[in-house]
Amino acid sequence: MNFDLVFKHWDLFLGGVWVTLHLTVIALALGMLIALPASLSMARNTRFSPLARGYVYVFRGTPLLVQTYLIYYGLGQFELVRDSFAWPLLREAWWCAVIAFSLNSGAYTAEILRGAIKTTPKGEIEGAMALGLSGRQVTWLVLMPSAMRRALPQYGNEVVFMLHGTVVASVITIQDILGVGRTVNAKYYIAYEGFLSAAALYMIITFVVVRLFRLVEQRYLKHLNLENVSARKSDSETGEVPVAVPAMR
Amino acid sequence: MKRPEFKKFALAAAFAAFATSAAADELNICVEGAYPPFSEINASGDVVGFDIDITNALCAEMGNSCKLVQSEWDGIIPALLEGKCDAIIASMSITEERKQRIDFSGKYYNSPGRFVAKQGHGLTDSPEGLAGKVIGLQRGTIFQDYMDGEMADVELKLYGTQDEVYLDLVAGRIDAAFADSIAISDGFLKTDQGKDFEFFGRDYSEEKYFGVGAGIGVRKGEEDLRDAFTAAIKTIRENGTYKSINDKYFEVDIYGG
Amino acid sequence: MRTLQGVRNLDKLLEFAPLLGRGVLVTVGVAVLALVLATALGALGAAAKLSRNLIFNWVAQVYTTIVRGVPDLVLILLIYFGGQRLLNTVVQSFDGGYVEISKFWAGVISIGFIYGAYLTETFRGAYMTVPKGQAEAAKSMGMRPLPVLWTVLLPQIMRFALPGYGNVWMVLVKSTAVVSVIGLEDLVGLADKAGKATRAPFLFFVAVILVYLAITWVSQLALKYADERANRGQTA
Structure with missing residues (x-):
C-alpha cells in the first residue's frame, strides 16, 4: 500500500472536500428553490402541474450521470448553445455540475415535499383560515413550514444522496474528493489507495451530516412525539446509522 | 488428488460464478479505445487503430493468440499489475517514472508532444505565454508530468480520455491542449471538427518527461515476454509489416530516429 | 447547415443503434443479476439484524453503515481495482492461479x-409489520419454526416488502449507469464512447435518457400490477 502518496497530497484532498461540500450545498439550495413551487403546483393540481410532473418524472427516472453528461458534453456540441447568453455558465464544468445536480435534487425534493403537503392535517389549514390569514399567508406561514418539518427525515436522506451524487462531478474534470483520488491514482499508477482515502472521507462527512440531521429533527419534530422519532433517538445513542430506502434515485 | 490441487479446485469452483478465468496460453493485451487514430471504437463496438494493428502483427509474429482487453487509461497500469492483462499496447511512452512500476519493450513509435489551439489564438508555449489560460490534457500522461514539472502555475484541466479533450477544445472550454503531435494531427486536425485549429510552439521530447517513445508495457520480472515483444517489433520493422500498417494511417514513418 | 448537421448525427446514431x-442488454443484465444478489444479501442482512446473536447484529450493522457512508461510484472503483488485489492475494495464498473480476461482475x-x-x-x-400474534398462533397449533416462516410469515413479508422492493429496483437500474466509469460496455458506456468518438454526444445521451425512461415506465406498470395482485382481497 502506498498511503504515503495520499498523505503527501493531503492538501489536494482538503481542496476536494471543499469542492464536494460546496457543490452539495449549492445544489441543495437551488434544488429547494425549484422544489418549492414545483411541489406546491403538483399538490394543488395547478395549471403548471403537468409541467412540474413531467420535470420530476424525467429527472427521477434517469441516472444523474447521464443528465450531467448531457448537459456538459451534449450541449457543448452545438454552436447555437456556444453562441448563446448561457455559454459563459455552460462553458464551466463547475456550473454544468451545479445545473445538473440542482435540477436533479429539485426533482427529488419536490416529490418529498409533495408527499408532505398531501399529508397536512386539514385542521391546520382550516384553523389558519379561521384566524383570517390570506391564502398566500396560509401557504407560506402555515402549510409549507409544517410540511417541511414533516419532510425532515426524508430530506435528510436526500442530503446524503446528493452528497454521494456529487461524485459524478469527477467525470467532467472537477477535482472533488473522488476527482482528487483518481488524479493521485493516475499520477502514481496505483490501483486503489486514492479511492480508499476518498471512501473514508465520504464516510466521515456522511456521519457528520446524519448526526446534524438527527439534532435538527430532535429540535423540530419533538412536538410530534412520534414513535419513530424516539426510535431514532435511541439509534443515535447507539451510534447506529439507519439505512433508509432511497427515494428512487 | 493432492491437497493444494484440491484447494485450488475448490477455490476455482467458488469463484467460477463470479469471475472469468484467463486461459493460460493466451495473451491478454490491454488497449484503450478513445485515442484516434491509435485506438478507437467502431460501430460494432470493436477497438480499431494503429495500436490494434500493431498488436495483431506482433502476436502473429510471436505465434500467440491475443485477446484485446479494453481498459480505461486511468486504470491501465493497475490492470496490468493486477493481472487483468499481460501487456499494455496503448501508445504508452517509456518513462523513468513508469519504469518504477512496470517494464517496457523497445519502442514501437516515437513522436514529440505539441500544443494545439484555435487559429488566431495568439498563445506562446511558455509559462508566461500560457499564464491565465486553461490547458486540457489527459490525466496520468507524460504531458501532465511535463506541465506539473515545468509549468506548475498554468491551470490544467484533466480528462479521462483524449476524445474528451478534443470535445472541450472545440467547445472552447479550454484554451489549448497538449498531447502527442501525431495523435493531434491525425486524430483531430484532419477531422471536420479540427479544421479551425493549429499547432503552436516547439516539439516537446525531453527524455526526462517524454521518455524514449511508446513501448509495450509488461509486468516486472517478465523479461521473456518483454524481449519477445522487442524482437517481434524488430522483425516487423524489417519484413515490411510495420511499413504497411504505418502507411495505412500516416504519411510519414512514425517510428522515429 | 445546422439541420444538415442534425441529419448527419442521426445517421451516426442509427449506425450505432445495434451496438446500443x-x-x-448489458444494462438490464447487470441490474437483474445485481437484484438477485441484493435480495440474497438483504435476506441474510435482515435475518442477522433480527437475530439475537450480537456478532450477527454487529456484522449487519457494519455492512449497512459502510453502504450508507460511501458513494456507489467510489465503491465500484474500489471493488474493481482493490477487490482484484485482495482476490489475487487470497488466491495466491492458496497456491491458486489467477481469477479475474471482470467489469461485468464487478458491477453486479x-x-x-x-x-x-x-x-x-x-x-x-416488512418482517416487523407482520403481527406477532400470527407466528405465535401458528406455533400454538403445533407448527414447527420453519413451516411457520415459510407458509405463514413469508407470504406476508413479501406483500409488505413489495413497495420498498420495487423502489429499490428503480433506484438500482439507474445506479448501473455508473458502472460505465470502469469501462463496462453497458448502454451508458457505449453511448458515451460512441458519442465522443463521433463528436456528437448530444443525440446519444438523449437516446440513453429515453431508454431509461422506458425502463422506468415499464417497471412502474409491472409494480402496479404486482401490488394489486399481492393485495387482492385486502380492504384498503
Missing part, C-alpha cells in the same frame, strides 16, 4: 452489495 441495443457485485443493504432494511421493516 447490445448495451441495453458492487451494485448487489449496495442495494442488499437497502433491502436489509426493507425486509426487516
